[in-house]
Amino acid sequence: MKLLVGFCRVFVGILFIFSGLVKLNDPVGFSFKLDEYFSAAVLGLEFLQPFALPLAIFLVILEVILGVMLLIGFQKRFTVWSLLLMIIFFTFLTFYSAYFNKVTDCGCFGDAIPLTPWQSFTKDVILLFMIVILFMNVSLIRPLFKKFTGMLTTMLVTIGCFGIAYYVLMHLPIIDFRAYKIGTDINQAMQPDPDRPDVYGYDWYYDVDGKEEIITTKGLPPEGRPNYIKVETRLLKKGFEPPIHDFAITSEDQGDITQEILSEPKVALLVMYNLNNAENRGMLQLSKFVKSAKAAGYRVIALSSSAPSETDQAKETYGLDVNFYTTDGTALKTMIRSNPGVVLVKNGVITGKSHWNDFDELNL
Numbered sequence: 001m002k003l004l005v006g007f008c009r010v011f012v013g014i015l016f017i018f019s020g021l022v023k024l025n026d027p028v029g030f031s032f033k034l035d036e037y038f039s040a041a042v043l044g045l046e047f048l049q050p051f052a053l054p055l056a057i058f059l060v061i062l063e064v065i066l067g068v069m070l071l072i073g074f075q076k077r078f079t080v081w082s083l084l085l086m087i088i089f090f091t092f093l094t095f096y097s098a099y100f101n102k103v104t105d106c107g108c109f110g111d112a113i114p115l116t117p118w119q120s121f122t123k124d125v126i127l128l129f130m131i132v133i134l135f136m137n138v139s140l141i142r143p144l145f146k147k148f149t150g151m152l153t154t155m156l157v158t159i160g161c162f163g164i165a166y167y168v169l170m171h172l173p174i175i176d177f178r179a180y181k182i183g184t185d186i187n188q189a190m191q192p193d194p195d196r197p198d199v200y201g202y203d204w205y206y207d208v209d210g211k212e213e214i215i216t217t218k219g220l221p222p223e224g225r226p227n228y229i230k231v232e233t234r235l236l237k238k239g240f241e242p243p244i245h246d247f248a249i250t251s252e253d254q255g256d257i258t259q260e261i262l263s264e265p266k267v268a269l270l271v272m273y274n275l276n277n278a279e280n281r282g283m284l285q286l287s288k289f290v291k292s293a294k295a296a297g298y299r300v301i302a303l304s305s306s307a308p309s310e311t312d313q314a315k316e317t318y319g320l321d322v323n324f325y326t327t328d329g330t331a332l333k334t335m336i337r338s339n340p341g342v343v344l345v346k347n348g349v350i351t352g353k354s355h356w357n358d359f360d361e362l363n364l
Contacts, residue, residue: 005140008130012083013071015127020063022113023056024164026173028337029111031056037093061161062086068157070134073143074150080138083131091124111177171355172337179243180335180343180350187262187348189244196240205229246331249303257325261301262348268293268364269343270302270322273332275310282340282356287319289342289359296364298344305329 023030031053038045038052048055066086069079098117115123134141143150168174176182179189204221206213206228215222221231249258261267270286272278293300302324304311311324336343336353342362344352354362 001137002140005134005137008133009070009141012127012130012134013067016063016067016070016083018067020060020065020067020161023060024064024161025168025175026111026177026337027056027060027165027168028053029173029178029333030060032333037097042097057165061158061165064161065154065158069150069154070141072145072150072153073141074145074147074154076138076141076143080131080135080141084135087124087128087131091121091128094121094124097121168337170357172341172353172358176353178334180353182350182353184244184350185348186244186247186345186350190242190247192242193240198235198239199237201234201236203232203234205231244331246328247335248331249301249325249327251323251325252308261299262345264299264345265347266296266298267345268298268300269335269345270300270320270340271332271336271338271343272302272304272306272314272340273329274339275304275306275314278314278339279356282338283314283318285356285359286340287321289362290320290322293364298364301325303327303332305332 034056035049035052037043038048040046062082063086066079066082069075070083094117098121101117145153164174180186200218201216202219202221204215204217204225206215206225215225221228247258248256249261250256261269268289270290272283290300300322302311302320302322303326304324305326305328306314308324314320315322315324335341336355338355340356342352342354342356342359343350344362344364352362
């Protein structure tokens with residue numbers, strides 16, 4: 001039992017630290033996932049949505065701290081109780097998400113390791129089993145250091161985590177795991193794989209002596225059975241989904257200009273996924289950046305999912321001499337974790353990204 005407890009202690013501790021650090025690298029992204037869970041379509045906890053970001057920061061830092069505390073054996077009873085309560089909550093969340101197909105990716109490991117809902121639930125069940133073993137054998141967990149050293153280690157880890165959180169919030173994630181990282185060819189990332197298409201099944205319904213009979217084929221009705229009642233199509237196997245599949249730049253006047261923009265030799269995209277949530281200090285810096293970018297030969301356009309009335313108001317309020325175009329809000333959130341932010345593109349390839357705090361440091 002001692003060996004099993006030791007294995008569970010190391011495995012759970014390292015996994016919680018890894019999971020926490022991956023999300024700590026991008027707490028804004030994890031807050032978007034929490035916001036999705038809190039929405040009316042999932043858990044119906046809309047009153048928590050305004051607190052998604054502070055809750056995200058608290059949870060990811062707590063993950064790291066509890067993982068460290070478990071490894072060093074500091075405050076073991078508090079640690080194991082906290083781990084048990086946390087994993088019970090997340091196991092329920094991932095089961096609910098998987099069973100009702102509410103959220104397609106739990107965000108357990110951020111964008112670094114995307115998991116399906118059932119994969120997330122399976123992972124949490126394994127962790128729950130291990131944490132229960134630790135809970136029932138907490139007396140076998142021996143501290144690695146004396147109490148003062150354990151407390152000091154925990155305090156330093158906490159300070160370090162808050163430091164990382166502050167840095168990535170004021171700039172951008174240290175490591176970009178998303179589809180729009182620097183160096184990405186957007187055109188290439190949008191291409192489907194013809195060798196890995198979606199596989200559909202066709203359910204043909206028949207009335208046989210008053211009983212319903214269903215025959216599934218991959219296309220045409222069963223041979224010699226043309227007199228079916230109805231046919232329904234369902235997805236049997238999901239094919240290859242391009243890393244970028246929801247990116248388009250449109251306007252009421254010009255229609256879809258995505259390819260036109262991706263063909264430009266120098267274009268600066270001002271990204272504001274939602275103008276109601278945009279940082280005022282960042283918006284105030286956009287006019288200066290637009291002038292600098294245009295002087296450097298860039299075509300500058302603004303992308304937002306906000307309504308035309310809001311974009312017109314923003315142009316007037318902040319003196320923005322740019323045209324606004326419509327792009328899906330989720331795509332813009334994925335593109336850059338800054339609202340506003342800037343993405344530089346050269347012939348469809350992303351060459352630079354900047355948080356609004358770092359506009360002056362962006363190489364034009």
